[in-house]
Amino acid sequence: MTPPGAQTMPRIPSGRGQPFHSSLQVKLLALVVVAYAVYALGQLDFSYDRFIRGLDNGARFLSRMFPPSYKNWDQLLTGFIESMQIAVLATFFGVLLSLPVAILGARNLMPAWATWPARLIVTLCRAFNPVIVAIVFIKAVGFGALAGVLALVVASIGFVGKLFMEAVEEISMKQIEAVRATGAPFLSVVTYGVLPQVIGRLVGFCTYQLDANLRNSTMVGIVGAGGIGGALFAAFQRFEYDFVLAILITIIAVVLLGEFASNYVKRIFHV
Amino acid sequence: MAVVLSITGLTKAYKPGVPVLKGIDLDFEERGLTAIIGSSGTGKSTLIRIINRLVDPTGGSILFKGQELSRIEGRHLREARRRIGMVFQEYNLVERLSVMENLLTGRLGYISPMNAWLRKFPAEDIAHAMELLDVIGLADFAHQRADSLSGGQRQRVGIARALMQRPEILLADEPTSSLDPKTSVEIMELLKSQGINNGIPVVVNIHDVELAKRFADRIVGMTGGRVVFDGPPEQLTDDHLKLIYGGEGWLQ
Numbered sequence: 001m002t003p004p005g006a007q008t009m010p011r012i013p014s015g016r017g018q019p020f021h022s023s024l025q026v027k028l029l030a031l032v033v034v035a036y037a038v039y040a041l042g043q044l045d046f047s048y049d050r051f052i053r054g055l056d057n058g059a060r061f062l063s064r065m066f067p068p069s070y071k072n073w074d075q076l077l078t079g080f081i082e083s084m085q086i087a088v089l090a091t092f093f094g095v096l097l098s099l100p101v102a103i104l105g106a107r108n109l110m111p112a113w114a115t116w117p118a119r120l121i122v123t124l125c126r127a128f129n130p131v132i133v134a135i136v137f138i139k140a141v142g143f144g145a146l147a148g149v150l151a152l153v154v155a156s157i158g159f160v161g162k163l164f165m166e167a168v169e170e171i172s173m174k175q176i177e178a179v180r181a182t183g184a185p186f187l188s189v190v191t192y193g194v195l196p197q198v199i200g201r202l203v204g205f206c207t208y209q210l211d212a213n214l215r216n217s218t219m220v221g222i223v224g225a226g227g228i229g230g231a232l233f234a235a236f237q238r239f240e241y242d243f244v245l246a247i248l249i250t251i252i253a254v255v256l257l258g259e260f261a262s263n264y265v266k267r268i269f270h271v
Numbered sequence: 272m273a274v275v276l277s278i279t280g281l282t283k284a285y286k287p288g289v290p291v292l293k294g295i296d297l298d299f300e301e302r303g304l305t306a307i308i309g310s311s312g313t314g315k316s317t318l319i320r321i322i323n324r325l326v327d328p329t330g331g332s333i334l335f336k337g338q339e340l341s342r343i344e345g346r347h348l349r350e351a352r353r354r355i356g357m358v359f360q361e362y363n364l365v366e367r368l369s370v371m372e373n374l375l376t377g378r379l380g381y382i383s384p385m386n387a388w389l390r391k392f393p394a395e396d397i398a399h400a401m402e403l404l405d406v407i408g409l410a411d412f413a414h415q416r417a418d419s420l421s422g423g424q425r426q427r428v429g430i431a432r433a434l435m436q437r438p439e440i441l442l443a444d445e446p447t448s449s450l451d452p453k454t455s456v457e458i459m460e461l462l463k464s465q466g467i468n469n470g471i472p473v474v475v476n477i478h479d480v481e482l483a484k485r486f487a488d489r490i491v492g493m494t495g496g497r498v499v500f501d502g503p504p505e506q507l508t509d510d511h512l513k514l515i516y517g518g519e520g521w522l523q
Binding site for chain 1: 364
């Protein structure tokens with residue numbers, strides 16, 4: 001046999017040496033973004049004058065914050081304990097509820113009649129900022145920590161539900177096929193085929209959500225849904241800026257502590 | 272010998288009008304290893320996956336010990352699958368579970384999801400798993416994670432998982448394609464001996480004609496979605512192979 005194709009080497013056309021493709025669309029888009037930013041600055045009366053005056057006010061405000069005052073430490077402590085309880089409860093119930101929602105919404109496991117409603121729930125939970133959801137729940141169940149917990153449960157379903165759903169959609173279907181081929185019922189396929197493949201990432205999502213809920217729980221208090229946020233808002237209203245600083249420093253400390261805690265949990269689970 | 276599995280007029284078209292299987296008629300008796308050979312894309316995998324309904328047939332009948340499998344759904348399908356063991360080309364072990372857990376996966380059809388979740392398996396299942404670990408020579412690996420094993424070890428776990436079902440037939444979809452020649456022989460030996468010891472028929476899709484001839488009691492050659500050879504390995508000639516794979520340059 002004769003080897004084919006020995007005489008016909010493909011030739012690169014000469015004189016067309018532009019190695020990189022430059023896109024007119026990208027340039028136009030960048031121009032539009034910059035032009036709009038300049039226009040918006042003018043519209044919002046964001047002048048240099050105002051900026052300088054603002055700096056002045058800011059300096060006065062900062063000087064009244066020092067030194068931070070911890071004389072209302074009991075108020076600080078009760079607020080933070082409540083915030084932490086809100087965060088932990090919301091993460092627990094939020095993750096618990098987002099598991100079935102995520103499984104139902106995974107398109108590789110479920111038919112369309114199940115994925116559509118599940119995806120709608122997740123989208124609705126993500127549609128609003130937790131503070132807005134908290135206002136709604138305050139109207140429903142009254143002022144206090146319950147409204148805060150409910151608001152953050154909704155936020156947790158929106159976040160963990162969506163990420164977990166995506167994780168489930170990325171699993172290896174070969175492993176699922178093998179478990180199915182043994183005649184296992186669907187729930188056993190989930191516990192033996194699906195969960196082992198995603199449990200590591202789920203632990204990651206949970207610690208991240210606990211972290212986020214800790215931050216958010218300090219915020220929902222501002223609208224009256226319990227936690228340290230209420231004390232913060234009250235201190236602002238009473239011009240007790242030194243107490244405001246004390247609260248802010250404590251928030252930073254608690255968030256950092258939360259970060260350490262979640263790193264520790266991740267290490268336990270080897271994620 | 273009695274016929275265990277009887278396939279008649281089986282067709283499959285993934286896209287309407289483009290059949291992959293064009294009318295397969297095959298009977299499998301209660302003993303013996305059958306090797307199905309044929310080039311890639313000729314429908315070997317589809318055929319073997321239709322038997323336990325990982326793929327749904329378009330037409331025809333699959334009679335397994337008197338039960339028609341081609342149209343069953345839900346609980347009936349799950350109960351039928353429990354009786355059919357399957358071994359996969361890429362082993363398809365649950366990577367993050369231990370070897371023992373992978374073996375016990377073979378019993379999931381028999382216990383409730385609650386007990387499965389709590390890892391509550393009957394003592395005889397665990398004893399059976401231990402026995403099988405001895406058989407496949409991985410007794411010390413029970414608590415290792417599946418993803419820490421080598422290819423050959425994984426495939427042996429895959430076979431043990433199928434045997435955990437105490438199946439009435441063992442299917443293997445190209446079980447040696449991802450393995451080296453020596454390990455391939457070991458895997459074929461294991462499939463053959465387990466078929467004999469358990470008194471069940473074994474059906475193996477295989478690319479390696481020499482391996483098929485060496486271990487099979489019967490060879491089925493497929494091309495273009497049809498069976499073109501069906502007989503003992505001694506009767507398989509080069510003319511048959513040309514018919515099955517097309518061309519002849521590769522035979523020299």
